[in-house]
Amino acid sequence: MVVLAGLNAPAAISYAERTYHAYRIEQHGYKARFGHWDLLDVPDRHRVDAIHAALLRTGKVLLIAGSGNNEKSFDAGSFKTLLWDPVRNTFKHVPTPDDLFCSGHAQLPGGRLLVAGGTARYEIMADKVERAAGPMLVKNEDPDVTRSFRRGTVFRAPDGREYRAVRAFTVPAATKHKSRKGKVTVTAGEVRVFVEAAQKGRGQVRKRPAQYRIEGLSGSDRRNLYGLAQAMTLDKQDYQGINAAYEFDPRTERYVPVDPMAESRWYPTLVTLSDGRVLAVSGLDDVGQIINGKNEIFDPRKRTWSTAPHRYFPTYPALFLTRGGKLFYSGSNAGYGPADEGREPGLWDLRRNTFQRVPGLKDADETETSASVLLPPAQDQKVMVLGGGGVGESKRSTARTAVVDLKRSPRFTDGPDLPQGTRYLSSVILPDDTVFTTGGSVDYRGKSDSDIHHAQFYTPRKNAFRPAAAPVVGRNYHSSALLLPDGRVATFGSDPLYADPDNTQTGSFEQRVEIYTPPYLYRKGRPVLGAGPTELQRGATARFALAAGGKVATARLMRPSAVTHTTDVEQRSVEVPVRQRGRSLRLSVPKDPALLPPGWYMLFVSDGKGTPSRARWVHVPPR
Structure with missing residues (x-):
């Protein structure tokens, strides 16, 4: 016994x-x-692999799965988007026109969400590659004809071996140039395509450059159109991007197509500029190669793209709009690109296309899968980097946090360590000027059962963490979190590689949604905003009534999140000076568009204890 x-x-x-x-x-x-965590009751028919999460100006949350990192769904053309209403707790599936899995997104001035890029083809690991393949440059020397070709178009090598295009493509016509002396030269039109061997096996590998004939052409087309390729290999074939772009309209709740990008992009970052235009950087292109610095800008008025200054970044770089319109690259990124290129933090001046490196970051080789946030209030111009890991499938992770003050000679200084080395940490700015951080894992994609079931608050004024209630659901790769208009935080996703500590069972995507209620919502006497304008002009004064509550201490304009892969460059909290006379509030709206880019914001007012009101949606128009 x-x-x-x-x-x-x-x-x-x-x-x-x-x-x-x-x-x-x-x-x-x-x-x-x-605080307290609650699991959201999501009916099975409405559960999706939430790769991307964005808060819309209607207060609803857009959860984009696309194919959801599921190759069977990709092959079946099954792409999903879910719209969740946190107030009514209702769900709606939205028709999804392309595989927007691993796209980029940004809030537009009018309230629509720009979504650009996505998946054209899934990766094939080296040990699974059966057909030799590679990128090919297709040339057109005819200045009078643009030619379109179907998927499966055959290219024949000089030795007779056949290779087929994996997607349809169009080759532009050649262009004519006439010199001052009257001499005419022709520059061939060209397009890049990805081809694979018609037959399986090592016998289809080609190691030397060659010119390929396009089958089915005759006459002058046979001479004018051809393919050029360096090699055909059995190497790993990476994901390939698309160039499609859409605006999601929160009123009609549908995707609206806009002009495509010049470059196909998978894993890009989209960041809003001070004039409301959107910069798209990085990504893997349509043949699976990382884009070597070709960036472009979307104009929401014309709905067109134009060329942006050339600068290379690894995929999903964290870029923050700062004073003077410069972009600060924190070093955080989400994965593709060489370990020794483009990973050093710095200030990028778009107008001059100069890059000022910012030193002082400890564990600088562990910024992949780290979190970055523009600390509140945005006027302080401080950016924090939290956690991260080594490049690729590295087991290394760091507990390091660091803060850079961009108002001074910029240099990182150490912040307080996280409780342990953490990758994929979610960081959400709250209306009380704290940053709520949750989830993540120690190892790559949660390997060895390394999800971290902890959460904490970071207080910038004290440069310190304090604990929060622990979440039930572990979150690692493909997880996200965002602030809701009622002051709560919603968390989504997680894509573990394995389901057991021994890494023997394949993991499954986490479809549960968990919501965190911060301590400030358990206090009595919450402020309530009354009547006031919807449109706020920079540099002007806006008057609001206080319907309930006592003394208001602070007001914040908080930009809604658009987050994926631990990257959320949209969220920011802008301090708004406030004066109170009885039940009347006078808010002085900041002038600087680099501080307050155009768009819709959540207006929160808080009392002296940091208890916030529910948000009022207000609009800051372009200049």
């Missing part, structure tokens, strides 16, 4: 601890100190 009691004691103690913890976290005193 003594032996049996000894064997059962650990289980009994563990059960007692779990029971007490479950009781403790439901007590009001605990919630008022640490």
